[in-house]
Amino acid sequence: MAAAVATLLTCIAKAAPAPIISLTKRDLKFAFGDEKIRGVNLGGWLVLEPWITPSIFEATPDKVVDEYTLGETLGQDAASTVLQKHWSTWITAEDFTDIASKGLNFVRIPIGYWAVTPLEGDTYVSGAYEYLGKALDWAQAAGIKVMIDLHGAPGSQNGLDNSGKRGTVGWTQGDTVAQTLTTLNKIRDDHAAHPAVAAIELLNEPMSPKLDMNIVRQFMSEGAANLENTNVAITFHDAFTGVTSWNSWGSGLDSLLLDTHHYEVFDSGSLAFSINEHVSSACGFGTQMASTSKWTIAGEFTGAVTDCAKWLNGRGVGARYDGTYSWEGATSSYIGSCEGKASGTVAGLSDSDKSNIKSFVNAQIVAYEKAAGWIFWTWKNEAAPEWNFKDLAEAGLIPQPLSSTSAGVCG
Numbered sequence: 283m284a285a286a287v288a289t290l291l292t293c294i295a296k297a298a299p300a301p302i303i304s305l306t307k308r309d310l311k312f313a314f315g316d317e318k319i320r321g322v323n324l325g326g327w328l329v330l331e332p333w334i335t336p337s338i339f340e341a342t343p344d345k346v347v348d349e350y351t352l353g354e355t356l357g358q359d360a361a362s363t364v365l366q367k368h369w370s371t372w373i374t375a376e377d378f379t380d381i382a383s384k385g386l387n388f389v390r391i392p393i394g395y396w397a398v399t400p401l402e403g404d405t406y407v408s409g410a411y412e413y414l415g416k417a418l419d420w421a422q423a424a425g426i427k428v429m430i431d432l433h434g435a436p437g438s439q440n441g442l443d444n445s446g447k448r449g450t451v452g453w454t455q456g457d458t459v460a461q462t463l464t465t466l467n468k469i470r471d472d473h474a475a476h477p478a479v480a481a482i483e484l485l486n487e488p489m490s491p492k493l494d495m496n497i498v499r500q501f502m503s504e505g506a507a508n509l510e511n512t513n514v515a516i517t518f519h520d521a522f523t524g525v526t527s528w529n530s531w532g533s534g535l536d537s538l539l540l541d542t543h544h545y546e547v548f549d550s551g552s553l554a555f556s557i558n559e560h561v562s563s564a565c566g567f568g569t570q571m572a573s574t575s576k577w578t579i580a581g582e583f584t585g586a587v588t589d590c591a592k593w594l595n596g597r598g599v600g601a602r603y604d605g606t607y608s609w610e611g612a613t614s615s616y617i618g619s620c621e622g623k624a625s626g627t628v629a630g631l632s633d634s635d636k637s638n639i640k641s642f643v644n645a646q647i648v649a650y651e652k653a654a655g656w657i658f659w660t661w662k663n664e665a666a667p668e669w670n671f672k673d674l675a676e677a678g679l680i681p682q683p684l685s686s687t688s689a690g691v692c693g
Contacts, residue, residue: 308513308537312388312427312480314577319655320647320684321388321429322381322671323582324417326663327373328410329392329433330365331444333593334663335372338364347597348443349394353405362407369413373661378417378424381661384675385684389426390581390657391417392433392486394446395465401436406446418476427480429517429581429657430469435462440489443596451492459501466505474512481539482509483517483581490521499531506535515539519581529575539654540574541581544646547589553603553617557638560587561645565692568649580650582659584669585639585679590620591666625665628673639668640679645691647684652692 312319326334330349339346341364346355353361381389393414396406414430421428437452438445452458466484473479484505488498498521506516517539520528525542532538544567546552546560555563571578588603589595600606601624605616622632631639650656658680662672674680681687 310480310513310515310537311477312515314515314537314539315654317387318651319388319579319657320386321390321655321657322386322661323390323392323431323657323659324373324377325392325660327391328369328397328413329394329444329446330368332597333591333666334660335368336592336664338368339593339597344598348446348448349396349407350405350447353407358405358407362409365407366409369410373413373417375420375423377661378420378426380672382424382426384671384680384682387425387427388429388480388655388657389417389421389661390429390431390483392431392444393469394434395432395436395462396434396446398468399461399465401461415473418473418478422476422478426478428476428478429481429483429515430473430479431483431486431517431581432462432466432469433486435465435485439485439493440487441492442487442489444486448596451489453488454493454497454501459497462501463504463508467508470509470512474509474514479514481515481517482512483519483541485519487519487543488521490523493521495521495523502531506532506538515577517541517581519543525571525574525578532576538576540576540578542571542578543582543659544580544650545582545584545586547584547586548595548602550602550614550617553588555587557587557641560638560642561691564642564646564649566649568646568652568692571650571653574653577654579654580646580656583646583650583656584659585643585674586666586668587638587642588618588620588623588668590623591663591669592624594666623668626667627665628667628670628677628679631667635668636677636679639674641691643674643680644687647681647687648689648692 332339346352396404397410434446435453436458438447439453441451502518509516515537519541589601590603599609602614603617604620607614658671663670
């Protein structure tokens with residue numbers, strides 16, 4: 283294994299040469315650390331996720347579980363028709379105006395490598411990158427800053443549908459790391475100078491239990507070095523190793539922004555929490571975020587206290603909350619009913635559910651602003667009300683204005 287790691291690291295260095303990392307203070311486009319990031323993710327737009335837009339997948343065979351199998355199953359022409367319609371309508375300039383009106387100052391835009399630097403043999407459809415360019419201009423017009431987030435890497439960095447390809451984790455094998463750096467360099471060259479682009483995220487959610495972290499950290503170092511001559515914050519995900527595990531990494535680097543994702547719905551223990559336990563957990567996590575050596579944000583979080591949203595865990599996988607979960611041999615035990623929670627609108631939620639979501643979101647906003655801020659997942663979706671910032675805000679379950687949070691909730 284040691285020899286294999288050494289070979290891979292050598293390949294990375296040869297494929298994407300970079301100087302020794304030594305960054306000085308740069309003229310950033312956002313006052314990170316002084317002004318709180320308050321943002322939303324534009325999830326499910328330029329990288330499909332079945333639970334965000336189930337209507338796209340409901341029109342396909344069961345084997346279509348991600349963007350890769352969509353192109354593979356429908357063929358390029360049919361898949362392109364579907365995706366062009368989606369890209370041109372799901373997020374528009376009006377959304378950015380609406381986002382700004384709700385007191386938000388940031389959007390995080392996920393993009394897959396295949397949209398930027400497609401590889402031979404891919405079944406993905408090209409065209410999403412054009413819409414990223416449009417989005418930057420829309421953001422600038424609305425007074426919103428953008429984090430461009432590389433959400434899917436060649437081979438898949440986490441094996442989840444949100445990486446573009448569900449299944450095995452193949453990233454770090456072969457030339458995939460070098461290919462990822464090539465993608466990041468093109469994003470840098472094309473968009474880092476745009477006045478709206480305040481941050482670029484090197485890679486979303488590398489799955490540390492299935493990856494060699496020596497290679498992951500080397501990749502982070504290479505990617506950061508390649509951004510040193512820009513005035514964007516260099517954003518990196520904690521790879522599920524914990525926010526404090528990166529305290530000693532990045533010595534000599536400037537303008538590092540640590541992204542951590544806090545969810546309390548993807549394990550049965552958290553799903554069994556009372557609402558007071560959810561609030562307490564979020565408050566404690568915010569304290570931990572504030573203790574790190576870097577600017578730290580919750581780059582994804584939600585109002586959800588269940589995993590009942592249809593296909594949240596993947597098409598056909600089921601939910602842990604109601605005991606229907608089944609994936610790679612893992613199953614779950616019944617915690618509660620998903621009736622009334624799995625689909626629909628915020629208006630259709632029970633009064634109890636609305637109260638719990640309101641309390642949980644309020645606590646998380648307060649908690650994460652102990653550190654550098656937060657970016658909610660996601661701006662909107664078709665039928666998952668716990669995850670729909672737009673609808674939750676308009677229903678009064680997310681504070682408006684955002685400064686009206688009950689700050690005492692975390693002591």
